[in-house]
Amino acid sequence: MQSFKSKGLIAFISALLCVSLAFVFMVNRASAHKVSHDAETLKAFNDAFMEQVILGDELFHGATMEGINMSNTGMACAMCHPFSSDVHPHEYPKFQEQMSEFATLRDMINWCIEKPNEGEIIDPDGEAMKALEAYIYWSNRGSVLDPGRH
Amino acid sequence: MTDNKHDRDQVVGNVDITRRTFLHKSLLTGGAVATGSAVGVFQTLSSMEIASAAMSEPFSFAWVSDTHLYPRELNQRFIDKTVRAFSEVQAMGDKFDFMVFGGDLAQLGHPVEIELGAELLQEVTIPKHFIPGEHDWYLDLGESWNKHFGETPWTFDHKGVRIIGVDSVGRAPDYWSARGMSNEERMAHMSGLDGSQAGPWSGLGSEQRQWLSSTLSDWPKDAPVIIFSHTPFYEYFPPWNFWIRDWREVQEILAPWQNVTNIHGHVHQPLYNEIGGMRSIGMLATSWPWPYAPEGVPELTRPMLRVDPGDHFDGVGWGNLAMNAEAHMEVEYMMWREQVFGVGRADSGTGDNVNQKLSPRISDRGWTGD
Secondary structure, three states: OHHHHHHHHHHHHHHHHHHHHHHHHHHHHOOOOOOOOOHHHHHHHHHHHHHHHHHHHHHHOOOOOOOOOOOOOOOOHHHHOHHHOOOOHHHOOEEEOOOOEEEOHHHHHHHHHHOOOOOOOOOOOOHHHHHHHHHHHHHOOOOOOOOOOO | OOOOOEOHHHHHHOOOOOOOOEEOHHHHOOOOOOOOEOOEOOOOOOOEEEOOOOOOOOEEEEEEOOOOEOOOOOOHHHHHHHHHHHHHHHHOOOOEEEEEEOOOOEOOOOHHHHHHHHHHHOOOOOOEEEOOOHHHHOOOOOHHHHHHHOOOOEEEEEOOEEEEEOOOOOOOOOOOOOOOOOHHHHHHHHHOOOOOOOOOOOOOHHHHHHHHHHHHOOOOOOOOEEEEEOOOOOOOEHHHOEOOOOHHHHHHHHOOOOOEEEEEOOOOOOEEEEEOOEEEEEOOOOOOOOOOOOOOOEOOOOOEEOOOOOOOOOOOEEEEEEEOOOOOEEEEEEEOOOOOEOOOHHHEOOHHHOOOOOOOOOOOOOOOOO
């Protein structure tokens, strides 16, 4: 009897979870890939990306934003990497010699902030990091993907 | 002869001695040379010797440039490297007839930065000659620079060589007035190597070209000429003003002279190129090394080793130059590391960029002054 009641409770909770997940899933899916992408939609996507590229460009060239301090030397990323050259985002992740460990692009960005720039590392998932990443990838678009290369 | 050619793949493999550019054999044997610098003895690493026809009384001189000094309280490391370079030059002072400071003493052209540079320059007591860089100029359009270091261009004859210093930075087309930029905004746009607002600022301009032509008019065509400029006298990479925009007109002026050497800064890297009877030699910065241009380097250039960004003394230094009795120019990069040039693709400052494709930046293209 006891076992039957437990099984019923489990079945009820499972059904409830399924309904809840289906609801969440449907809500999240409601606006994606239901209709063909028109030019306006694609432009909106690109605008959202380029907004981050431009923010990242400015940060890369010495601008700052509230809550971060990427340099205490006057140096900006672009002073060693004009056009984001020699950043090689297409080669990450890789073993990073300076860190003596396997690293992502975000790891290396923070290394440069902390070491050459003597700044304070930024949240690896924060707004500034995502913008820097957007700018660096945009500047290097068309480069040959070659992860792990030194 | 190379006429402004670029070939990355050839450059990567081009580490052998070439017909016109080759390692100085006495240094290839591995001898250590005492520099008497503040940090003691270190090995000299490289030297190029450049052929020419005319004879000359030998002499040596030093080149220091691109110190990019900030105010003392903001950045001590650039001061440390500047002091090291000047101390090493002074310690070898008996060897040098003079020192040339090749521009970009300051980072943002502020009088405090220029005065700091002038103070540090007092360490060097041999005769000094100065040419400006764009970082020295565009806050006050050269007022502080000229006050401390005199006007450019200038010329003098030294032991059979006509020596010329030009201003390749201060004659930019006016990009600031129509946009209503403040002096600080003008300087800020100029100070970004990859910005788009300052445009093709590097050049001699018609008045200075006329001066150059006139200055050389009485000089024998086979006698050596050395021209110091901040930016190179050829088209290396215009988006970063690694050129002078009127290089074709300048080449036309210089073409009759058989032995012209252009020593330049700005690029923060070893470079070598030849056009006609002129060779251009790029010198190190003391502040930081720039990457090589995305399209590669002139084919006669031996690319430097890529450097360690964790060591701010790496990939920088100064220049020890000499005109020998055969009017051959010898250049020794006094880089503060054991190895200067890359010998393999993985170690080369340009050879490791084979998969890289770059785009000019975008955020400053629509600058409106807001």
